[in-house]
Each structure stands twice: as C-alpha cells, then as structure tokens.
Amino acid sequence: MNPRYSYIKSRKKRWLYQGFRLVVMTLLVLGVLLGGFAIYTVRRSFPQASGTIHLPGLKAEVTVQRDQWGVPHIYASNTHDLFMVQGYIHTQDRFWQMDFWRHIGSGRLAEIFGKSQVETDRYLRTMGWDRVAQQEIQQMNGQMQADLQAYADGVNAYLADHQGSALSLEYAVLQLLNPRYKPEPWQPLHSLTWGKVMAYDLGRNFQSEIERTILLKSLSPQQVEELFPPYPKNLPVILPELQTDPVDKVKENLPPNFPIAIASTLESTIPAIKALEELIGATGVGIGSNNWVISGERTVTKKPILANDPHLAVQIPSIWYEVGLHCTNKNAECPYNVTGFSFAGMLGVIVGHSDRIAWGVTNVQSDVMDLYIEKINPNNPNQYEVNGKWVDMQLVPQTIQVAGSQPILHTVRYTRHGPILSDVSPNLQQFPSQPSLPIPQQYAVALRWTALETSRLAYSITGINRAQNWPEFRAAAKDFDIAAQNLVYADIDGNIGYQMPGKMPIRAQGNGRYPVPGWTDEYEWQSYIDFAKLPHSFNPQQGYIATANNLVAENYPDVITTDWVYGYRAARITEMVNQNNQDISIEDVLEIQGDNKNLIAQILVPLLQNISLDNQRLETARKLLIDWNFQLEMSSPAAALFEVFWKHLLVAAFHDNLPIEFYPDGGDRWYAVVQNLVTQPDSFWWDNSKTPQRENRDQILQQALKDAVTELESLQGKDAQKWNWGKLHTITFRHATLGKSGVPPIEALFNRGAFATSGNGETVNANRWRANKSFEVTDIPSLRMIVDLGNLDQSLAIHTPGQSGHAFHQHYVDMVEPWQKIEYHQMLWENETIKANTRTTLKLIPKSHAIDVQARIINRR
Numbered sequence: 001m002n003p004r005y006s007y008i009k010s011r012k013k014r015w016l017y018q019g020f021r022l023v024v025m026t027l028l029v030l031g032v033l034l035g036g037f038a039i040y041t042v043r044r045s046f047p048q049a050s051g052t053i054h055l056p057g058l059k060a061e062v063t064v065q066r067d068q069w070g071v072p073h074i075y076a077s078n079t080h081d082l083f084m085v086q087g088y089i090h091t092q093d094r095f096w097q098m099d100f101w102r103h104i105g106s107g108r109l110a111e112i113f114g115k116s117q118v119e120t121d122r123y124l125r126t127m128g129w130d131r132v133a134q135q136e137i138q139q140m141n142g143q144m145q146a147d148l149q150a151y152a153d154g155v156n157a158y159l160a161d162h163q164g165s166a167l168s169l170e171y172a173v174l175q176l177l178n179p180r181y182k183p184e185p186w187q188p189l190h191s192l193t194w195g196k197v198m199a200y201d202l203g204r205n206f207q208s209e210i211e212r213t214i215l216l217k218s219l220s221p222q223q224v225e226e227l228f229p230p231y232p233k234n235l236p237v238i239l240p241e242l243q244t245d246p247v248d249k250v251k252e253n254l255p256p257n258f259p260i261a262i263a264s265t266l267e268s269t270i271p272a273i274k275a276l277e278e279l280i281g282a283t284g285v286g287i288g289s290n291n292w293v294i295s296g297e298r299t300v301t302k303k304p305i306l307a308n309d310p311h312l313a314v315q316i317p318s319i320w321y322e323v324g325l326h327c328t329n330k331n332a333e334c335p336y337n338v339t340g341f342s343f344a345g346m347l348g349v350i351v352g353h354s355d356r357i358a359w360g361v362t363n364v365q366s367d368v369m370d371l372y373i374e375k376i377n378p379n380n381p382n383q384y385e386v387n388g389k390w391v392d393m394q395l396v397p398q399t400i401q402v403a404g405s406q407p408i409l410h411t412v413r414y415t416r417h418g419p420i421l422s423d424v425s426p427n428l429q430q431f432p433s434q435p436s437l438p439i440p441q442q443y444a445v446a447l448r449w450t451a452l453e454t455s456r457l458a459y460s461i462t463g464i465n466r467a468q469n470w471p472e473f474r475a476a477a478k479d480f481d482i483a484a485q486n487l488v489y490a491d492i493d494g495n496i497g498y499q500m501p502g503k504m505p506i507r508a509q510g511n512g513r514y515p516v517p518g519w520t521d522e523y524e525w526q527s528y529i530d531f532a533k534l535p536h537s538f539n540p541q542q543g544y545i546a547t548a549n550n551l552v553a554e555n556y557p558d559v560i561t562t563d564w565v566y567g568y569r570a571a572r573i574t575e576m577v578n579q580n581n582q583d584i585s586i587e588d589v590l591e592i593q594g595d596n597k598n599l600i601a602q603i604l605v606p607l608l609q610n611i612s613l614d615n616q617r618l619e620t621a622r623k624l625l626i627d628w629n630f631q632l633e634m635s636s637p638a639a640a641l642f643e644v645f646w647k648h649l650l651v652a653a654f655h656d657n658l659p660i661e662f663y664p665d666g667g668d669r670w671y672a673v674v675q676n677l678v679t680q681p682d683s684f685w686w687d688n689s690k691t692p693q694r695e696n697r698d699q700i701l702q703q704a705l706k707d708a709v710t711e712l713e714s715l716q717g718k719d720a721q722k723w724n725w726g727k728l729h730t731i732t733f734r735h736a737t738l739g740k741s742g743v744p745p746i747e748a749l750f751n752r753g754a755f756a757t758s759g760n761g762e763t764v765n766a767n768r769w770r771a772n773k774s775f776e777v778t779d780i781p782s783l784r785m786i787v788d789l790g791n792l793d794q795s796l797a798i799h800t801p802g803q804s805g806h807a808f809h810q811h812y813v814d815m816v817e818p819w820q821k822i823e824y825h826q827m828l829w830e831n832e833t834i835k836a837n838t839r840t841t842l843k844l845i846p847k848s849h850a851i852d853v854q855a856r857i858i859n860r861r
Contacts, residue, residue, distance in 0.1 A: 042808050045168045047092035049840040057084060057153050058846040064089060065838040069825055070803035070811035073324035073834050078334050080150045082325055083347045085844055087154025087186070090321060094344035094805040095158070096168040097317050098190075099183050100737060101345055105193025106130040107400070112174070112181055113737065114403040119271070123424045125398045126412050128452065129196035133189050136454045144459060148188035151347040155186035169807050173738055173746055178403045192458060194345045199451040199483040201312075205512070206369035206447060208563050211662055213514055219657070223684065228513075228563070229672050231551045235567030236574050238486065238545065239498065239537050242553040288549030288565050290593070290764060290781075291360035292573055293488040293496045295543040296790070300585045303790030304490035307589050308351055308360025309781040311766045316733035316752060316813075317344075317805035320783050322797065324834070325349060325465070335466045339827060341783055341799065348461040351785060353795065353827075356468045356492055358787040361485040362547045366502055367511075367561040368450040368484070370525075372417040372518030376442040384415050384444070385519040391416075417448040417518055446518060448525065450503040451482040460501070470497055470538060477501045478531045486547040490789050498537040498545045500552060504529040504560055511559050529558050546573045566668040568599045568762045576764075586794065589786050594822030595764040596632040600671045601642050604649075605630070607678060608705060611698045618702075621709045621720050634726025634758045641723060643760060644711055647771040649674070649704035656689045666771030667761050726756030729769060731777035733801050733813070752801060752813045755820060765822070784824065793833050796824035 049066055062085045063075040072089050076082040090098065103109050107124030109117035137145070165172035167183070174181060208228070215224045289310040296303040312319050320341040325348070327334035340352010351361055377383035383390040394414040399407050413420040422445040456479035463476025473489055477499045480487070484502025489495075505525040510516050516523035535552045537545060549565035576592045577584070605625050613619050621641055628638040650664040653674075664670045677683050681697040688695050695703075716723050732753030734740055739751040757777050761768030768779040783799035800819040804811035818824065828834045 052843045054847040055844045056847040062844040064842040066840045067837045071322045083150040084154035087151035090344040091155045091158040096170040098345040102190035110402045133192035152186045195457045202363045202483045237551045239553045289362035291488045292546035296494045298543045301790030306358045306490045306787045309784045312782040320799045338465045364484040371515035372446045374444045375519040415446045417446040420444045421447045455482045500535045566672040596759040601630045637723035639725035645708040648707040652700045663772035728775040730754035792829040795827035797827045798824045
C-alpha cells in the first residue's frame with residue numbers, strides 16, 4: 001500500500017473521529033444547557049415554602065406551616081392578614097388555575113387563547129356573570145369588601161414579584177403562543193365570578209329542558225316522560241320525617257306542538273354549551289355528591305361523625321385546595337379557626353370544620369333556570385312583547401378582545417327574564433305563521449336564572465366559617481342563595497342537622513320542565529320560597545341524615561326540581577349505615593365512602609341468568625356473574641363484563657330512537673329508566689326499529705351480552721378470568737387548557753395518567769364513565785373528608801391529584817395513589833399536632849416592620 005495513501009487514510013479517520021467527538025460533545029453540552037434551562041424554567045415557579053418574605057400591606061407577622069402533603073396552616077393575628085395571606089398562598093401554588101377561571105367568569109378566554117375561544121366568549125358574555133358580580137360589589141357591606149380586597153391584595157403582592165414562567169410553567173408555553181399576554185391585577189370581582197362559574201357547573205338544569213324539547217320532534221310526550229321518570233318509590237328521601245299534606249304538583253299546560261316548533265333554535269345552542277363543557281367538565285344534571293352525618297347515639301365515640309365527598313369533573317390541578325385558617329387569638333376582631341377545602345380564587349373554607357362545627361355539601365340540583373320564549377317585534381328586533389305591548393330590550397355592548405386578531409363587538413340583549421340565549425346561534429329563527437301554533441313568527445329564547453341576579457354567596461362562606469352553633473350556621477346558610485347545596489351539620493356538643501338553602505322560584509304555573517311563553521305573565525316567577533319554609537332538620541329521631549342529590553321529602557308543597565338524582569347512591573349509603581345500627585366507627589364510614597356496589601346489577605343479573613344463550617362463549621362469560629357480589633372492583637372480571645354489558649344494553653335499547661347528542665350516558669336516570677322497562681318485556685323501547693322483526697326484552701339482553709363478550713375478547717383476550725375492570729376504567733388528569741392542545745409534547749408536560757379506578761358513577765365511590773363516550777373516568781369524588789367531632793385531630797381527608805398546580809412539583813400528583821386506594825391523610829388540627837407534622841415554615845413580615853428591624857440591627861452596630 002502506498003505510504004502516502006495510508007497516511008491520508010489514517011488522518012481522515014482521525015478527522016472523522018475528532019469531528020464525531022466534537023459533534024457528540026456539542027450535543028451533550030447543548031443537552032445539558034437545554035436540560036438545565038428546562039429544569040430552571042420548571043422549578044422557577046415553585047413557591048418559597050420556608051424562610052422569610054417581606055410583604056407590603058401586612059399589619060403583623062403571619063406564619064404558614066406546611067405538612068408533608070403541602071397543606072398550609074396560616075396563623076394570623078387579624079382577619080385582614082389571614083385573608084391576605086390566603087390569597088398569597090393560593091397564588092403561590094395555583095395562579096394559572098385562578099387566572100384561567102377568572103377569564104371563564106368574565107368571558108375573556110379569547111384574550112389568552114385567540115380565535116378558537118371567540119364563540120365560547122360570546123356564550124359567556126351572554127350569561128353576563130361579571131356584570132352581575134359588579135352589581136354585587138356595589139351592594140356589598142364594608143366588611144365583606146374589606147375581606148375580598150385583603151384577599152386580592154395578597155394575590156397582587158405575589159404578582160408584583162413574579163411574572164411569566166416565575167408564576168407557572170404554563171406562562172412559559174403561552175409565551176410561544178401569545179407573547180403579548182400578561183396577567184392583570186386581581187380584583188374582588190374575579191373572586192365573585194368564581195361563584196357564578198360554580199353555580200353553572202353545578203346547575204345547568206336548563207339543558208334538561210332543551211333535551212326534552214328536542215326529543216319531542218321524534219317521540220311522543222309519553223315516550224319522552226318515560227326517559228325522565230318520576231323518583232322511584234323504593235328509594236330513600238333525605239328527610240323521611242318531613243311529611244306534609246299531599247299536593248298536586250303544577251303540570252305544564254302547553255299545546256304539544258309548542259316545544260317542537262322551537263327545537264331547532266335550542267339545538268343551535270348546543271355547540272356553545274359543549275365548548276364550555278370542554279373547559280370546565282361535563283357535569284351538571286346527574287352529577288352530584290355524597291354527604292352524611294351520624295349522631296353520637298350511633299357512633300363509637302358518642303359524638304357525631306360527618307362525611308362528605310363532592311363529585312366533580314376530572315381536572316388537574318385539583319379543584320380543591322386544602323388549607324387551615326387560624327386566628328392566633330380568636331376573638332370578635334379575628335373570629336376564624338377553621339380547616340378544610342377552599343377554592344383557589346376565593347377566600348375562606350368551602351367544606352370543612354372549625355373548632356365548634358363541621359359541615360359538608362352536596363348539590364341540590366334545584367330547578368332555578370327557566371327558558372322563556374319571547375315574542376319579537378317584526379319591525380324592531382330589539383323589542384319584545386309584554387302583555388300586549390312592545391317593550392325595549394336592554395342592549396349591553398361587549399368588546400371581545402382576541403389574541404392575534406381584531407376585537408369583536410358582541411351585543412347582549414336582555415328581556416325582563418334575562419339574556420337572550422338564542423343569540424349565541426347565528427340568526428333569529430323564523431317560522432311561517434300557522435294559526436294552530438301559539439309560537440310567534442319571530443321569537444327568541446331568554447334564560448331566567450337565579451345566578452344572574454345579585455347573590456350573597458360570599459357572605460355565606462365566611463359566615464359558616466365563623467358560626468359557633470346551629471342557629472348561627474342556619475343564619476349563614478340563608479345567604480347560600482345560588483348553587484344551592486344540601487348542607488349537613490354537626491357540632492362538638494353532639495348535634496346534627498340538615499339545611500337546604502337557595503333561591504327557589506315559585507311559578508304562577510308550570511314546573512320548569514319545558515320552555516314557556518314569555519309574552520304574558522302566565523308563567524312568571526311570583527317570588528321565592530321563604531327560607532324558613534325550606535327543608536331543614538335538627539337531631540332527627542333516626543339518628544343520621546344522608547344526602548346524595550336525591551329527593552328531599554315526600555309531598556313537599558313547592559317545586560324544588562322534577563329532576564332529582566334518583567337515589568341509588570343514597571340507598572346504598574343508608575343500607576350500610578343501618579347495617580351498623582350502633583357503634584359506627586371512623587373505619588365503618590371509610591368503608592362506606594369506598595363502596596363500589598352496583599345496584600342496577602342486582603336487578604339485571606338475575607334476568608341475565610334466566611335467558612337462553614346460543615353458544616358456549618356466552619355461557620362461560622355468564623358464569624362470571626354467578627355469586628358475584630356486585631362490587632365494581634378494579635381487578636374484577638365480573639365487573640368488567642357487567643359494565644361493558646351495560647353499555648351495549650343502552651346501545652341496543654335506545655340508540656335507534658334517539659339523536660346522537662342524547663345517547664344514554666348510563667347515569668342514574670338510565671338506571672331508573674331501565675328499572676321501569678324491565679317490568680315491561682314488550683315495551684316500545686326494546687324493539688330495534690332498524691330491524692324487520694320485533695324484539696323483546698330478553699332478546700335485547702342476549703344481544704347486549706353477546707356484544708359485550710365480543711368487545712372484551714377484543715380488548716382483553718378470550719380468557720374471561722383475565723378480564724379486568726380497572727384496565728378499562730382509567731382516569732387521566734388532563735390540564736383544562738394546554739393539556740387539550742392537541743400537541744403531544746405540551747400535553748405531556750401537564751397531563752398525568754392513566755390510572756386504574758374502581759366503581760362507576762352510581763356507586764358510592766362515584767367514578768363516572770359515560771356510556772355514550774368511553775370507559776374513561778370523567779367525574780370523581782374530588783375530595784373525601786371524614787370529621788370526628790369527638791376528636792377533631794382524628795379527622796381524615798384526601799383530594800386529588802394534589803395541592804400544587806405546578807407541573808413536576810412533588811405535590812402535583814402525590815395524592816393520586818392514596819386516593820385510588822381509599823386512603824386518607826390526617827386532617828391536622830391541634831396546634832401541637834400541626835407543629836409536630838410541619839415540614840416547612842414560612843414567615844411573612846410587614847415590609848415596613850422588616851425595614852425597622854434592619855435599621856435597629858444597623859444602629860446596634
């Protein structure tokens with residue numbers, strides 16, 4: 001070989017090697033730099049949890065002690081500082097969530113996310129929550145204004161020192177999408193609109209009005225009512241002792257064609273409603289909570305035990321933020337000593353206990369939303385008829401700011417009933433004049449809703465936090481006038497109680513099930529039910545009170561709603577309470593909260609065992625259900641089979657006769673529907689209208705079982721013993737905004753899961769899946785709390801996924817695993833217990849005080 005060639009070849013190898021080495025080293029250095037920058041960016045927003053912070057506006061020193069779960073206990077000497085530091089701590093851990101929710105409350109999502117949210121903003125501006133909240137501020141007393149302002153000052157003190165990614169990782173991502181966005185200062189208005197969003201999230205019964213109306217296009221009134229059956233006689237009511245004289249409920253008196261004529265208009269509102277559900281979760285009708293309180297006469301401790309688990313949409317961060325608010329010397333000037341669960345963005349504790357009382361909430365789901373058909377002047381679209389006269393609408397112009405685009409003008413039209421909801425659809429609907437129809441040729445649909453009137457909800461939260469006994473609790477509950485809750489109560493003296501609050505309309509006629517004429521006074525709201533007459537109970541003879549959004553009492557004289565949750569969870573809770581007639585312990589209550597028994601399976605499995613099957617595959621699968629305990633445990637093959645069967649039963653029975661947007665979701669209403677229909681083997685609903693033959697109940701049951709086995713074999717293999725409910729029924733915590741961006745790397749930053757879960761939406765452990773979508777969990781027990789009034793330090797709690805709103809923080813998802821296993825952490829209470837379990841201590845010092853201390857130190861030198 002030529003020596004020169006060998007030299008050149010050798011030098012080329014060395015050059016390639018050195019070049020490759022340089023590239024690798026460069027990539028490594030870049031990787032380290034990028035990794036370091038990423039770590040810096042992620043960790044930059046993590047809150048300071050220990051040491052000292054000088055805080056302008058504080059009156060005195062405040063101490064914040066956090067435990068191993070990141071739960072802070074705030075100690076302050078005055079009310080101003082207590083709420084100011086609550087605002088500061090909320091902002092440390094959850095500001096993105098707070099910022100996002102206030103933009104929902106004010107209909108300003110397009111400012112952050114651009115054109116994609118314009119239609120949602122139109123819908124929200126039509127609701128006008130911020131407008132109502134502004135009116136509430138103008139009517140507010142000085143103390144309430146001061147408390148809300150103190151909270152806002154705490155938020156703004158944090159914002160003054162933190163911008164961009166120092167606030168939260170989301171702002172680093174948003175900088176790439178909308179570089180001009182900068183959060184504005186917090187205002188009391190933003191805390192009040194939170195209440196409106198929650199009222200909407202917990203209500204939306206007007207959607208049932210819409211659904212029933214649209215279904216009348218293709219079904220008879222009787223068939224529609226079969227899909228919305230009355231409350232079952234065999235299921236429990238909340239207050240069985242509250243018996244009144246039977247009263248004939250007011251019935252709708254509408255011509256059959258009236259709702260049909262407006263169905264198209266109502267259909268046009270569905271896209272806006274669904275878009276908002278994508279952001280805050282598809283809760284509302286059918287979704288609820290559990291709470292119960294047991295008298296000391298029936299407990300081991302001889303003191304009451306109170307339990308609560310509100311069911312809300314899956315989300316990350318958690319909707320709840322656990323916190324303790326403690327006045328160092330409780331007195332008239334600083335009357336708070338309370339711990340429990342708050343909402344980031346609002347002062348006080350929503351669910352929890354003080355040194356004297358405990359309370360829990362479940363949604364009443366009261367019917368406080370009515371749709372009115374307004375007759376519009378053909379010559380002036382901004383006039384509507386009232387008792388034969390044309391009246392001007394109130395016009396409220398709104399400017400929707402759009403990131404990266406020009407502002408959009410949107411005018412909200414108001415009638416005496418409220419905003420024109422149909423304005424979120426493109427055009428005012430018009431129909432040919434027909435003498436047989438009472439519908440006007442030109443009309444609009446207006447929404448009347450108690451949450452669009454001024455509210456005193458904020459007063460109720462702080463009032464309950466201060467309450468020392470049952471009369472004070474009831475006085476505070478009177479202000480809980482929107483998002484009405486079933487409030488259960490207990491105190492350290494051994495009393496238990498129940499109170500339903502809220503503005504409940506008394507209608508001239510009608511019961512809120514369908515839209516009604518708005519051009520006369522025939523269907524007007526005359527007044528609200530007097531608070532003293534709303535259902536309540538104190539120390540009932542049965543020794544417990546249990547609520548699960550079910551019927552409050554038989555024969556109550558006024559209409560609260562006709563759409564109660566049907567009571568299957570309530571039935572199981574009361575059954576388990578009564579199994580332990582005496583000496584109920586914390587462990588027994590824990591077992592109830594974690595129960596997964598499916599009550600509709602008790603009805604359907606015996607029917608499945610009696611039908612004939614035509615092959616061995618189905619026989620083998622059916623054997624799983626023999627001796628099954630009806631518990632929907634994660635590892636259970638029988639649970640997997642039954643839940644998949646339930647999905648296919650609803651498909652086979654109902655999909656042929658319903659529009660796709662109203663396919664059954666499988667919730668409690670469908671339990672009641674099917675429970676009624678199984679006693680009618682030849683009902684219209686069992687027949688598949690798409691086949692030439694007429695099917696009956698047993699044929700549909702067989703078809704559903706066959707389809708379920710086929711699906712499970714496809715998903716989990718042919719060995720039925722290896723089928724597993726938890727592998728199908730998983731929960732993924734998706735970030736409400738960036739976690740649904742459609743960009744996998746961004747979603748991976750914020751989303752966590754999937755995690756296996758047990759139960760379903762109608763077990764006490766209510767992990768809801770929707771049969772018209774998938775087996776994925778959509779709604780959960782967002783927190784679990786058990787309060788021992790005999791020893792508050794023995795109380796237990798958990799929420800999920802964690803305290804922190806910062807992705808990759810140690811408290812971002814650290815509560816998921818114990819929550820899955822129905823495990824809890826101690827609700828720390830006594831000062832000594834909190835101190836013994838403190839992991840970090842933060843001192844917040846008035847800035848002027850800090851300067852004085854520093855000056856004294858210098859002078860000593």
